[in-house]
Amino acid sequence: MITIGEIKNKFDAEVCDCQTTEQAQDIKVRYLGKSGELTALLKGIKDLSPEERPSFGAKVNELRNYIESALQSKLAEMKELEMQRRLQQEKVDVSLTDVRPWGALHPVTLVENEICRLMTAMGFEVLSGPEIETDYYNFQALNIPYDHPARDMQDTFYITDGILLRTHTSPMQARLMEKKKPPIKMLCPGKVFRSDSDASHSPVFHQIEALVVDENVTLCDLKGTLEYLASKLFGKSTKVRFRPSFFPFTEPSVEVDLSCSNCGGNGCSLCKGTGWIEVLGAGMVNPFVLENCGIDSSKYNGYAFGMGLERIAMIKYGIPDIRLFYENDARFIKQFGK
Template sequence: MEEKIRQLTQACSEEISAAGSENALYAVRVKYLGKNGLISDLMKGMKDLTPQQRPVMGKLVNDARSALETEFTEKGNQLHEAELAQKLAAEKIDITINKGRSVGKLHPLNAVRKRLVDFFVSMGFEVMDGPEVETDYYNFEALNVPKDHPARDMQDTFFLGGNLLLRSQTSASQVRYMEDHKPPLKMISPGRVFRNDDDATHSPVFHQLEGLVVDKGITMCDLKGILDSFAKHFFGSDTKVRFRPSYFPFTEPSVEVDVSCSMCHGKGCKICKGTGWIEILGAGIVNRKVLKICGIDPDEYTGFAFGFGIDRIANIIHSIPHIKLLYENDIRFLEQF
């Protein structure tokens, strides 16, 4: 019987070494150490032994069993490590596989719009979104442009029939805001506007940002202060701002605002067409009639408004020669930003 234990132990050891997987190892374990395994069977033969032999043989069997247990554990750990390593290798993700592919980012128009909004929000302006389909009232009449007013010719509007149109300016939002809020007011309204206009510097759809401040004692100085900070923030700290008299029905007095050319610093170049100045926006003191229409007493309050094309600012910042490039979504163009 001693010999049989030795043979079984050796056979089991060899099978343990040969096991190529955790499953195979488990099968070996069942074969030898299982409830009806070969080693367990030996115990059943104990009853045929003499009382003196029993404890000796019992010890031999138990020693063999515990030695084999140790071998099973060691081999089991080895196989587990190996299988894990193999699995990791097989499921490895090659994170360099898309190397060289460009990453998504904001469209230059959206990036500039975000910078503009961030700037004005940091100055305490509230952001308002207005409807793109407007009524004639909000787009024109409330802004001091009655039906027979020649200023309607300044904007080629898309009329939708009835009283509706595609808004030709974000100024419409001003009126809606003044109807719902009492002064002091400080708001901007960025958004899409539409005009029947189509050339190198005009697109039928473009983006405007409208700003409005109404409070007691607001003057042209406040307007210039805000626009000066704005120009320095966007075009460089040495940028100068120039006001030229102009006309808009909803502001009186009205100004066109130019900034010194950041390319040539006023010397004159292709970007500024040799003048040293770039026109960026229209502004002025809110017309008394507009305040009155919106229910604000023009004897108590004054305000200023300004509006500019976000597309135009993007074009100036990035020296983009043609507004259409912003709308064609040509990847080769967009990748440059």
């Protein structure tokens, strides 16, 4: 009869040779199964004397525990090995980097959002006004009466005698000031219309209007605001220059130049060698406009500026032709996406 010791030795040898989880399962069945070695061994217990039986039983149990624990660790070892083997085989090509891009926002939206983001943080509220506007708000309320030569500054699309496509976002100045009393900090982005079209003009373009009316607002504040905006939009070293100009609704009025972000002010083709790029018109709100809207011009001052968003985008992104903005070629727009 085979002894406990022999079984153990045989088991140890088989476990040692075992290579797969299937083999380990086989071993388990052969030793611990219903017709396995241990069952056979236990069957021999009836041949023993009652005195020998307890110690034999204990030894068999000891062997069973030994086998179970050895097989458990063998199985774990096998599983680990097999996983390692599988991991060696399971492979993908990780080299491809292309990705279906997000949709892109139009560059005018990008610039508009950036300016709004910067200025809402300074306390500006963003409003929008009608694109089809009355002559009153577009001109008269802004100190541009009928037949004033300043009307020639903007070629206007008319719908009727008194209704037109707004030529600038400035009508919102008057619309807001009629309703709201200072302090006012407003931004108004939107489409504006001028009846000319060539390489540098589109009959539709976008402006953003800024208006501040409050006590103690000065031309220095206008410059400071623009310096902040310019530094955020075009880089820290961007300088702001005022040149005298004329707009009927501001006095004093200035044209605002920024130092050329392309050449850093040394002169290049973008700035036509001057080192400066004209970006917007601005000024201190003409007291006529304040008074016309029922605001006490002896107590309140204001500043206003209006800039072309396409112009800003053209400088910021190096876009050469304003017509690209309205052509909407996907190859153009996708460049501004993520």
